[in-house]
Amino acid sequence: MTGQIELGLLVAQARKSFGGQLALRDVDLEVLTGEFFTLLGPSGCGKTTLLRIIAGLELPDSGRIFLGGREVTHLPAAKRQVNTVFQSYALFPHLNIFENVAFGLKARSFEPDEIKRRVGDSLDMLELTGLEKRLPHQLSGGQKQRVALARALVNEPEILLLDEPMSALDAHLRTQVQEELRRLQRRLGTTFILVTHDQDEAMVLSDRLAVMKDGQVIQTGAPRSVYSKPTNQFVAEFLGAANILPARRDGDQVVTDLGPLRLSEAPRWQEGRLAIRPERIQLEDESPGGAFNWIRARVREAVYRGESLDLWLDPGPVRVRTDSRGHLGPGDQVSLFFPPDALVALDDQPM
Amino acid sequence: MTESTGRKARKMISWRGDVRDARELRLAGLALAGPPLVWLATLLALPCAALALVALAARGPYGQIVWSFSAANFKRLLGYGLFGWSPDFLLILLRSLEVALVTTVVCVLLAYPLTFHIACRPRKARVWWLTLIIVPFWTNVVVRTYAWLLLLSPQLPPAKLAAWAGFVPPGGALYPSELAVYLGMVSTFLPFMALPLYASVERLDWDLLEAARDLYAGRWTVFRQAILPQTLPGLSVGLVMTFVPAMAMFVVSDILGGAKQMLVGNLIQLQFGQARDWPFGAMLSMALMIMTLASLALCRRRPKNL
CATH class of the missing domain: 2.40.50.100 (RNA polymerase II/Efflux pump adaptor protein, barrel-sandwich hybrid domain)
Structure with missing residues (x-):
């Protein structure tokens, strides 16, 4: 680590509407490289739309997106070094765990040996070794989530996007998974951007978080500073x-x-x-x-x-x-x- | 609760089909499945057996069935006739297979974009689109086929355009032709493909498509890995519902195809009708049935990874 702060993601004036409804109102966002960043807000605040625009699954009506200094505003998802963990995990039900995790590498025509090695490593990292031949429906919720993480991380993305990954887990498991996720992010040093409506989760996990409401970012900062110095009533009441x-x-x-x-x-x-x-x-x-x-x-x-x-x-x-x-x-x-x-x-x- | 109402309640429950052990379950199952089994046995299995029997009989001089059994009809089907070997019947069978296959493939190619288009409409619009598919499906196939005859007639733009481009002689119609047969076949069978497929497409998990895109998949891989496995149930129903009746279709080829486009359906109709040769017609029917079942059995062997 050089200690130098790098900008991993820059969103400038992103605007998006669906059928006349503004989902994002000229949002600006800066995420640093290696940071665990959270987009926090109630449902319908535009946090998922913003995540999808970063992933390239949605194009903004106006505004620009930069990844690591390179403009990607009009690049499709497949051309961005960004991978997503979906809320539903979206594992391919007909492919076994190995094939699911290998999907992204195969699509980019990696050598079979290389695929085997990298998939093995990432299954190892997420403690999924031995489950290679299982199908997704044979796994527990927590295991499915780890497969979704492995499938995204095996591609070594610049940024990992997580769309409410904890919402399908029960409360007890959630706390455990949060800790694991935090440790994982620390170990890899990959930039994580998490979307959640759960303020505890945001507080526990994030280096910094952005509170969103009605398609706007209302306050950005470290959990401690946002919690202790809210700038408006919404943030004060939403966060605790x-x-x-x-x-x-x-x-x-x-x-x-x-x-x-x-x-x-x-x-x-x-x-x-x-x-x-x-x-x-x-x-x-x-x-x-x-x-x-x-x-x-x-x-x-x-x-x-x-x-x-x-x-x-x-x-x-x-x-x-x-x-x-x-x-x-x-x-x-x-x-x-x-x-x-x-x-x-x-x-x-x-x- | 008094004794009598208690008994009454028990009786009602058992009357409604409540079962308490495996033996009762078997009995209840047999009782429920019995009538349909009898129905199938008498109206499907028995006629099939009769058909097989007739197929091995011979035609009398006045078109009656003569019960002297031989493999003569089978030999005739293979092409051994009075004047040496000719592959006519086999070619007709082969052409029927080809027409049915091409029809099915074209229906699949049309049904995918169509069903995705409908599934992406707002809820209200979807009903209208589905109605547009179902209404012709309710119309009699003969009426619909004659409509094609009109549409392809010399006076109308499609035939005029074809004449101008030199595909048909000036003042000619677009029928009888292979193209006309395929137009008729595809328009007849598209609903059989589109409706079951739509049932699958409507319930599609779009997250999987996005996950595939997110994991660097190109268009083909997205289809192959995210769309095809999810729509396979609807697709396989559609394949059967299109291919099986398409194999036996004779109305469309009769009206739009002329004598050159004879299919096995027409040939069978001919044997039972004008030719009054029931035994050979029965043999042809058996051949059609076996070919259809064989094709379906081939289809059932799922490719790996699906």
């Missing part, structure tokens, strides 16, 4: 839970329905909204007199979640996530501390 507080600026503090609050970074607006994560609000029985950002509240409802205890508080409603060993219940009086650095001023204006 958030308390949204309408607020008005007053000197060096802001006034909310809960009272005056201080922020470590002053908002750029006169009137707008603040966001704070439920787990960042600190809970004490007694408040120190006179200090700022302390608020007295009463528990309205307590929801036990195993790993945490969620409290809905009056005034508010404010949601606080606290240690599940606590025994607070409806009617209890508490004091809340809002750390100034946990309060984020959202950029978007109230509708």
